[in-house]
Amino acid sequence: MGKLFDRLNEDYRFREGLNACINCGTCTAICPAAEFYKYDPRIITDTVQSKNEEAIEELLKGDTIWYCGECMSCVTRCPRKNAPGLIIMALRSLSMDTGLFIHSEKGRQQYALTVALNNNILNYGYCVYPRTFKYKSHPEYGPVGKWIEENLEAVHKKVGSNLDGDGPGILRKIPDEDLKELKDIFDATGATKRMETIEMYSIERAKALGMSREEYLNHIFTTTLKEHHR
Amino acid sequence: MNINGKKKIWSEYQKEIPEDHYFYVRSCIRQNFFPASEKLFLEIVRERLSLDFFETEHHTTCGGIAYHSDTIPQETVMTIVARQFALMTEAGYKNYVASCITSFGLYTEILDTWHHFPELESKIRDYLWKTTKREFQKPEYLAHASDVVYKLRNKIASQAKYKLVNKDTGEPLKVVEHIGCHYSKMFPSKGVGGAEYPYVLTGMIEAWGGEIVDYPERRHCCGFGFRQYLVQANRGYSISNTHKKFESMAPFKPDMIITNCPGCPYFLDRWQYVIKEMEGKTYGENGEGIPVFTYEEVAGLVLGYDPWYLGMQMHQTAVEPLLDKIGIKYNKEEKYLL
Numbered sequence: 001m002g003k004l005f006d007r008l009n010e011d012y013r014f015r016e017g018l019n020a021c022i023n024c025g026t027c028t029a030i031c032p033a034a035e036f037y038k039y040d041p042r043i044i045t046d047t048v049q050s051k052n053e054e055a056i057e058e059l060l061k062g063d064t065i066w067y068c069g070e071c072m073s074c075v076t077r078c079p080r081k082n083a084p085g086l087i088i089m090a091l092r093s094l095s096m097d098t099g100l101f102i103h104s105e106k107g108r109q110q111y112a113l114t115v116a117l118n119n120n121i122l123n124y125g126y127c128v129y130p131r132t133f134k135y136k137s138h139p140e141y142g143p144v145g146k147w148i149e150e151n152l153e154a155v156h157k158k159v160g161s162n163l164d165g166d167g168p169g170i171l172r173k174i175p176d177e178d179l180k181e182l183k184d185i186f187d188a189t190g191a192t193k194r195m196e197t198i199e200m201y202s203i204e205r206a207k208a209l210g211m212s213r214e215e216y217l218n219h220i221f222t223t224t225l226k227e228h229h230r
Numbered sequence: 231m232n233i234n235g236k237k238k239i240w241s242e243y244q245k246e247i248p249e250d251h252y253f254y255v256r257s258c259i260r261q262n263f264f265p266a267s268e269k270l271f272l273e274i275v276r277e278r279l280s281l282d283f284f285e286t287e288h289h290t291t292c293g294g295i296a297y298h299s300d301t302i303p304q305e306t307v308m309t310i311v312a313r314q315f316a317l318m319t320e321a322g323y324k325n326y327v328a329s330c331i332t333s334f335g336l337y338t339e340i341l342d343t344w345h346h347f348p349e350l351e352s353k354i355r356d357y358l359w360k361t362t363k364r365e366f367q368k369p370e371y372l373a374h375a376s377d378v379v380y381k382l383r384n385k386i387a388s389q390a391k392y393k394l395v396n397k398d399t400g401e402p403l404k405v406v407e408h409i410g411c412h413y414s415k416m417f418p419s420k421g422v423g424g425a426e427y428p429y430v431l432t433g434m435i436e437a438w439g440g441e442i443v444d445y446p447e448r449r450h451c452c453g454f455g456f457r458q459y460l461v462q463a464n465r466g467y468s469i470s471n472t473h474k475k476f477e478s479m480a481p482f483k484p485d486m487i488i489t490n491c492p493g494c495p496y497f498l499d500r501w502q503y504v505i506k507e508m509e510g511k512t513y514g515e516n517g518e519g520i521p522v523f524t525y526e527e528v529a530g531l532v533l534g535y536d537p538w539y540l541g542m543q544m545h546q547t548a549v550e551p552l553l554d555k556i557g558i559k560y561n562k563e564e565k566y567l568l
Contacts, residue, residue, distance in 0.1 A: 069455025127295035142546035184361040
């Protein structure tokens with residue numbers, strides 16, 4: 001596995017995000033996640049700057065690194081120019097690259113996110129695409145959202161979209177040659193490898209639980225068994 | 231509150247914004263949920279103000295939502311962004327304007343990282359060449375679309391049909407603004423008014439006749455949190471943060487909310503509906519919600535566009551209470567007419 005701190009330090013976000021934490025706790029005071037979850041960005045930052053390999057491995061295996069919302073409120077307020085949000089991004093990447101994400105309930109959710117977002121990008125060229133954003137999975141979309149879904153083409157035509165149409169415009173069809181470029185970028189820069197790593201660990205986990213791929217995806221998308229909240 | 235003191239500090243966070251000749255890129259979330267806002271933005275700049283804003287069908291997502299959900303590596307998102315810059319370069323533009331705050335924050339972060347680590351920029355240029363045979367110049371100017379509307383706010387005001395004023399009392403409407411975390415929390419100098427004294431939306435509201443409400447949780451996140459909304463099991467995080475903002479703004483009795491981020495208007499709109507369903511609680515007058523708008527929608531209303539042309543039938547929280555306060559004419563029967 002190599003020294004985890006050294007691997008973290010290869011990540012540009014880690015180098016930009018970690019200067020010298022003075023443990024003042026300002027990041028925790030401003031953090032929306034710290035109010036909701038049992039989460040403390042000050043402790044995360046202090047742990048990684050300690051270079052304690054065992055403690056870092058615990059972070060990579062645990063739920064806490066997945067509590068951050070990456071709003072970056074901490075970046076504005078840190079008096080020593082640390083960026084706990086960037087440190088979190090480096091920790092999450094290493095957790096996925098090493099397969100340690102599979103040890104935590106929140107980490108395992110990465111499979112559902114990867115399948116949804118990366119397939120939207122590769123298949124349609126958008127992170128969010130209306131034909132895959134379903135009211136059933138998003139009841140907060142409300143009755144209006146249900147009406148939009150049931151009348152998707154007509155609603156978008158009415159408000160001026162170019163849904164799946166040629167040429168520029170709102171929700172146009174991204175040409176195939178551009179989607180191919182995105183796929184080539186994914187292959188060359190590590191996104192495809194990340195997807196394969198997450199898939200491999202997740203399918204193993206699903207098998208161990210006696211679930212099909214679809215049952216496992218639904219399980220991690222909808223269910224939390226552990227108490228994560230304050 | 232010492233308004234003069236705040237205005238002095240705000241003035242230190244101004245930035246020069248070019249008016250014309252932009253390469254325009256769209257927002258994934260806004261195209262889904264507030265599509266007419268992008269339509270109106272281009273209509274205002276191109277047709278009303280005769281400015282040059284170019285769009286190509288070959289641009290794609292910047293990958294920002296996936297990046298901040300940690301499903302793609304930094305080098306992947308940087309190469310996708312480099313490809314967008316290459317499209318700008320090929321089209322002959324130097325000013326780049328993003329419709330999305332997540333994109334704007336990401337572009338700002340990437341340009342800053344390349345500045346500090348030029349070897350990484352070289353690596354990304356290699357990736358881009360190997361995968362697409364494209365090359366790029368970095369933008370000379372990077373704007374968010376709200377920066378452009380802020381710059382043009384007085385020209386829009388000069389064509390206004392309505393003001394953000396209560397037609398019965400003659401008082402300015404009380405407006406809550408929400409600029410979105412990634413507009414300026416990471417790089418305060420890149421946003422009008424910075425992160426602490428946000429002025430990009432405030433400037434619009436003042437120019438169009440309204441009055442901004444300063445409330446304790448003005449700068450608090452809307453609650454998107456990427457994975458904290460996108461995974462159903464995590465949505466308690468999202469609604470709890472939105473709830474905190476509404477509880478904080480409620481005593482000030484705002485008439486409306488204006489936003490410039492893609493996700494924020496969705497969450498501030500939809501979670502109001504959910505809070506009403508869960509707790510029976512509403513934050514506006516007469517058991518209604520507080521209407522939530524994009525800045526283009528507000529510009530469209532003051533310019534006299536029909537609310538349904540502006541896509542306001544796609545909101546869950548009804549906008550009619552605000553339309554009635556201003557005295558905007560609309561046809562109730564046509565709201566859901568297709």
